[in-house]
Amino acid sequence: MNSMRKFEVLRTVMAILIALLISFVVIFFVSEDPFNAIKWLLTGPLTSKRNFFNVVEAMIPLIFTGTGVCIMFAANQINLASEGAFHLGGLVAAVVALKMTLPAGVSPVVGIFLAACAGALFTAIPAIMKIKTSADELVSSLMINYLALYFSTFIMKYFLMDPAIGSASYPIPEASTLPTLISRTRVHPGIIVALAVAVLGYVFLYKTRIGYQLRLTGENQKFAEYSGISIVSVILISQLLGGFIAGMGGGIELLSPIYDRFSWTSLLGYGWDAIIICTLAKKNPLYTPLSAFFLAYLRTGASIMARYSDVSLEIVQIIQGVIILFIVAQQFLSRYKHKMIAQEAKSALKDEEVA
Amino acid sequence: MLSTIFTADFFAAILRATTPILFATLAAAIAAKSGIINMALEGMMLFAALFGVIFSSLTQSWAGGLLITMALGGLLGLILAFFVLNLKTDEILAAIAINLVATGGTVLLMLAFSGDRGTSISIQSVPAPKLDIPFLQDVPVLGSLLCGHNVMTYLALIAVVVVHIFLYKTPLGLKIRAVGENKNAAESVGISSRRIQYIALILSGILVAMGGFFMSGGYMSMFTKDMAAGRGYIALAASSMGANTPIGGFLVAVLFGIAQAFANVMQLSTIPYELIQMVPYLTTLIGLGIYSYSRMKKRQKAGGK
Numbered sequence: 001m002n003s004m005r006k007f008e009v010l011r012t013v014m015a016i017l018i019a020l021l022i023s024f025v026v027i028f029f030v031s032e033d034p035f036n037a038i039k040w041l042l043t044g045p046l047t048s049k050r051n052f053f054n055v056v057e058a059m060i061p062l063i064f065t066g067t068g069v070c071i072m073f074a075a076n077q078i079n080l081a082s083e084g085a086f087h088l089g090g091l092v093a094a095v096v097a098l099k100m101t102l103p104a105g106v107s108p109v110v111g112i113f114l115a116a117c118a119g120a121l122f123t124a125i126p127a128i129m130k131i132k133t134s135a136d137e138l139v140s141s142l143m144i145n146y147l148a149l150y151f152s153t154f155i156m157k158y159f160l161m162d163p164a165i166g167s168a169s170y171p172i173p174e175a176s177t178l179p180t181l182i183s184r185t186r187v188h189p190g191i192i193v194a195l196a197v198a199v200l201g202y203v204f205l206y207k208t209r210i211g212y213q214l215r216l217t218g219e220n221q222k223f224a225e226y227s228g229i230s231i232v233s234v235i236l237i238s239q240l241l242g243g244f245i246a247g248m249g250g251g252i253e254l255l256s257p258i259y260d261r262f263s264w265t266s267l268l269g270y271g272w273d274a275i276i277i278c279t280l281a282k283k284n285p286l287y288t289p290l291s292a293f294f295l296a297y298l299r300t301g302a303s304i305m306a307r308y309s310d311v312s313l314e315i316v317q318i319i320q321g322v323i324i325l326f327i328v329a330q331q332f333l334s335r336y337k338h339k340m341i342a343q344e345a346k347s348a349l350k351d352e353e354v355a
Numbered sequence: 356m357l358s359t360i361f362t363a364d365f366f367a368a369i370l371r372a373t374t375p376i377l378f379a380t381l382a383a384a385i386a387a388k389s390g391i392i393n394m395a396l397e398g399m400m401l402f403a404a405l406f407g408v409i410f411s412s413l414t415q416s417w418a419g420g421l422l423i424t425m426a427l428g429g430l431l432g433l434i435l436a437f438f439v440l441n442l443k444t445d446e447i448l449a450a451i452a453i454n455l456v457a458t459g460g461t462v463l464l465m466l467a468f469s470g471d472r473g474t475s476i477s478i479q480s481v482p483a484p485k486l487d488i489p490f491l492q493d494v495p496v497l498g499s500l501l502c503g504h505n506v507m508t509y510l511a512l513i514a515v516v517v518v519h520i521f522l523y524k525t526p527l528g529l530k531i532r533a534v535g536e537n538k539n540a541a542e543s544v545g546i547s548s549r550r551i552q553y554i555a556l557i558l559s560g561i562l563v564a565m566g567g568f569f570m571s572g573g574y575m576s577m578f579t580k581d582m583a584a585g586r587g588y589i590a591l592a593a594s595s596m597g598a599n600t601p602i603g604g605f606l607v608a609v610l611f612g613i614a615q616a617f618a619n620v621m622q623l624s625t626i627p628y629e630l631i632q633m634v635p636y637l638t639t640l641i642g643l644g645i646y647s648y649s650r651m652k653k654r655q656k657a658g659g660k
Contacts, residue, residue: 030467078447135647138392138447139595142588143643146636154629275451312466317459324452329442 007337012280014333015326016294023319027311037309044304045297051304053185057258058296059289061086063194064249065270066277066288067201068242072123073275074205074283075238076218079126081141082246083271084148085119087264089250091152092118094169094262097176097255098160104175111176112251119247120240122148127239131232137239149267156262168263178255190252194289197245201285204241214238246271276320279327295320363499368619370508373612375400375574377511378566379590380597380604381518382559387599388522389555390535391439394450396563397587398457399431403567405461408480408578409468417481417506421568428564429557436556440549454587462580475571475578482572483507507569514562519601531555563587585636592639596646607642614638 027041028034045055065082072079096102096111125144126137160169178188205211217224217234225231249270254262276295281287302316379396386393406427411420435453438444462472469477483506522528533541534548534555542548566586571578593611597603614635621631 026463030463129644129647133644133648134651135643136595138394139588139592140640140643142585143592143636143640146585147633147640150629150632150636154627157629158627272451272455275448276455279448312463312472314459314462317455318463321452321454321456321459324448324455325438325444328448328452329438329444 007340008282011333012327015323018326019319019322022322023315026315026318031309031311033309037305037311040305040308041301044301050185051300053182053187055293055296055300056187056191058299059292060190060194061249061253061270062273062277062292062295063198063288065246065274066281066292067198067285068245069274069278070281070283070285070288071201071205072238072242073278074218075214075234076221077127077235077238078138079123079141079239079242080138080271081123081126081144082242082274083267084145085122085243085246086250086270087148087152087267088122089115089119089247090254090262090264091155093251093254094160094172095155097172098170107176108178108255111255112248115251116244116248119250120244123239123243123246124236127235131235145267145271153265160262162261165261167265168261171260172255176255177257178252180257186257188256190256193252198285198288205285210237276324279324365616365620366500367504368616369609369612370504371574372615373608374505374508374511375566375569375586376590376593376611377605377608378514378569379563379587380593380608381514381601382562383590383594384599384601384604385518385531385555385562386559387594388535389531389552390538391446391552391556392591393435393556393559394447394591395435395453396590397583397585398454399428399560399563400567400570400587401457401461401581401583402431403428403564404571404582405464405475405578407568407572408475408478411481411572412478415481417483417572420481420572421483424568425561425564428560432557432560436553440552458581465578473580480572480577482576483569505569505573507565507573510565515601515605522601527554589635589639592643596642610642611635611639
């Protein structure tokens with residue numbers, strides 16, 4: 001078991017190295033001064049306090065959607081609607097902040113809670129469709145993401161829009177915004193909630209009865225069915241919870257010091273990022289903060305690189321894509337895995353002989 | 356508004372909106388028939404849209420651009436097949452990876468070729484021409500309905516027939532369906548399922564590349580960032596609603612085309628534009644629900660007997 005784990009770590013590291021290597025090749029092609037670009041990409045986040053805390057800020061939404069996706073994917077519900085759930089969460093938080101007059105401490109809590117509920121109801125749509133009509137959740141969730149985007153833009157334009165700006169809502173009032181935790185950065189209490197959610201997600205999946213049922217269904221639905229687990233409730237619970245967390249992430253992100261208005265007129269991509277996070281974390285929410293840190297570091301590095309060199313930000317998407325490809329490629333390095341297992345078996349045999 | 360709907364122009368608008376979806380739907384159908392969900396259609400279409408602009412500009416011919424784009428589309432299919440079949444990558448995750456690379460990669464490539472990161476307007480590409488059919492165009496009503504569409508639209512319609520014949524009347528098509536139905540049974544009669552799935556994914560890549568080519572060389576005459584706009588995903592839905600058959604997929608793609616064309620006409624009304632933009636996706640979603648429901652009932656009936 002130990003060697004399997006070691007192998008997984010090794011493979012993840014190898015995948016990341018290959019991805020970086022490929023991106024260096026791309027940088028060499030597009031850049032006049034490739035070494036400068038690579039330097040900023042790799043060390044940019046460490047060059048100042050602000051840059052480093054940019055990484056921490058960027059982690060927050062990734063931990064939320066990543067944990068949500070882990071819970072859905074652990075039950076083998078390939079629901080890709082966390083993208084839309086995050087977006088709707090942001091919208092609902094903005095609506096609460098702008099349209100409901102609540103006392104200062106209460107307003108963000110209500111906003112985030114309702115954002116989470118909206119997210120849950122949203123990702124439940126593919127779940128309910130699957131239960132009632134057997135429609136594949138993958139396809140239906142892809143469609144509803146666009147509905148979330150256009151619906152949110154509609155609500156923003158017709159009910160929240162600041163005519164002085166034109167493409168954004170009125171500013172979020174002070175009473176609803178989250179404070180900053182560290183001065184001269186935009187790190188907000190969302191990071192604490194995010195870490196708590198990751199831990200709770202782990203406890204839920206690995207330490208509770210329902211979590212076990214979810215994972216069992218994910219591993220082998222037929223077997224789970226025969227052992228008396230209600231598949232319908234697994235489908236529903238996993239996706240309600242996944243959306244709840246993604247929606248909460250959207251609400252927190254919008255009320256954070258990073259945004260001062262609801263200005264999301266295109267999907268932000270955190271739902272897709274979540275799939276990278278979940279893949280890196282091997283569907284275990286406990287590892288999502290680590291994966292999120294890695295991705296956020298890469299993103300921040302790339303945006304610093306884009307500022308100080310002639311390579312543009314989009315290189316990150318290539319790196320991410322290649323990492324996923326190699327991490328989920330089961331045959332990648334499989335020969336080495338065989339060797340490792342064989343060696344361990346041999347040494348175990350030797351130990352026995354000695355004994 | 357009604358008067359604008361029953362016109363030759365509206366008919367042309369339907370065909371225009373249908374064309375890219377139709378190519379992608381056929382691509383989804385071939386892959387699905389071989390037993391693989393090709394969710395990378397979205398990224399492949401996006402790549403092809405950019406390749407179309409670049410290579411039609413380099414060759415200064417739309418046909419040259421189309422051929423190279425199709426070849427590169429086949430290559431993308433090959434790459435997907437390599438990861439899914441040789442490295443045993445989960446097909447959905449592999450597709451997500453390809454789509455990610457496409458989103459970023461197209462912008463980087465466009466930047467390298469045109470110096471612009473939003474559109475490819477500075478590249479002198481050659482879009483596919485509109486086709487007038489001699490004699491037919493002089494026939495009243497019929498002439499104006501059937502003539503003057505983009506070459507790619509005619510190719511898409513021909514592709515429906517070709518893919519249908521290919522899947523149902525040729526030995527290779529039979530093998531593809533056999534592998535998709537039951538891999539082990541196909542293997543037991545000596546069919547190499549890996550080889551067949553490779554072929555299916557390459558063909559899938561070629562077909563969706565034609566759709567991508569039309570996006571930037573017909574539907575529009577330049578490449579813009581993220582211009583596939585979910586069409587690859589819609590095609591997945593359309594193909595599954597059409598039971599992964601070319602004819603079924605064609606009917607659903609037309610339904611989508613009507614929804615899209617209708618949305619375009621409704622832009623002139625007082626209904627908010629954002630709500631109109633939801634129409635095609637909503638149509639697909641409802642259609643998917645109805646189709647899946649009826650299939651489930653049919654299965655239950657068959658199982659009950």
